[in-house]
Amino acid sequence: MESVWSSEIKFKKREALDKNINCDILVIGAGMAGILTAYMLNKSGREVVVIDAKAIxxxxxxxxxxxITSQHDLIYDKLIKEFGEEAAKQYAKANELAIKKYKEVIDEEGIDCDYEKKDAYLYSFDNVQGLEDEYNAAKKVGIAAELIDEVNLPVNVKKALKFNNQAQFNPLKFLKAISEKLTIYENTTALDITEDNTVVTKNNIKIKANKIVMATHYPFLNTPGYYFMRMHQERSYVIALENAQNVNGMYKGIDKNGYSLRNYKDLLILGGAARRTGENEQGGAYEELRKAAKQFYPNSIERYHWSAQDCIPLDNIPYIGYYSSKTSDIYVETGFKKWGMTSSMVAAMIISDMILGKENDFSKIFSPKRLNITAAMKNAANDMVVTAKNFIAQRIDIPEEKLKDIQNGHGGIVEYNGEKAGVYKDKDGKVYAVSTKCAHLGCELKWNADELIWECPCHGSRYDYKGKWIESPTNKDLDEI
Structure with missing residues (x-):
């Protein structure tokens, strides 16, 4: 299972850091946000080192x-109601500028990354009012938007909202180009940051930095910052189809179980089937997409399938700025929801400006220090219910399944020697048993049948069936049983 981007682009291998070093700026995380931040700081003449627990x-x-879009679902009407029109304008300005900044970098560096200008559409089969409200909000914050009645999809919609002058690209082609000249160490896992701004790695290598940028998708430090109390994670699923329609734009359905669509070369990328991480025990996400593909495009052929994980902040706005009020030299870039490309550029612009001592007109709305609103606290309460339920489940509610009840090629939680165990049987019947306690904060893990993965429903950590760490906030493996 790999994305179409991964199938096309391979990065040159970088060595792991094997000695203690000092540097000006350390960026932890070699994804789009971290590399963009390092790229901008490096262009400004600053010494930057990037580390990643795995690879670029x-x-x-x-x-x-x-x-690459400023159209982030139904966001602007909510922003105006909850934060005010001026704050909503900041959010819009930042994301519109991010679109332009990508084009500037692509032109300046001469990058061939399949960049295309495309319009972005929200569509609905019944929520006309929501689209009309969003249209009015978009106009107020200065975004070129249109309400239309027809779209280039094989379905009849009630209404659609079009944002003009948006874009799409191949992210790994872009990332490969801007990362070439950067100092990057792979397989260098950060475990802790001491009070004197020293990052301690898994192999006890120490990196002393004047400034540290946490760009790890989900922050691995629980305190200060307490980001594990301010976000949950969701997974979305994607299939890429041949012999399907050229939709000539980027689409996002706002109804429940709405689909995302865009083209890449001769493929149609169809996404959706979103679930909170840890809530796919029975599987079926890919089958949902395949069923939709056969309904809409009966002659289509699946070429790729993959899934993505998104950090969902309490108020739907990324956390970009100082990691906490107690850490003046540590910065964070997280909570991008499902809009990681534009949010990564916004984060890179804000954090590089902060480090370089420049004013930034739109940093306030993204500041992690912003006050949470009433609606956000309701989301926090919902997250706490899920967390509490799964902590309780770890201690009681012992399942009745026995080891023999796990079929080959499947996994699940069973009682094993009086304790809970996460068990996976491969196709030959070999058993892999791991602790069901998440290495992050001890939540009970759940099985993801589509991906053969152990997931934490509390904060989104993920592990393979052998217990090897895949995704943060944890950075440790599970105990084997």
Missing amino acids: ASGVTKNTTAK
């Missing part, structure tokens, strides 16, 4: 649908 673009970036 080995995390979320390689699994994006790669839309």
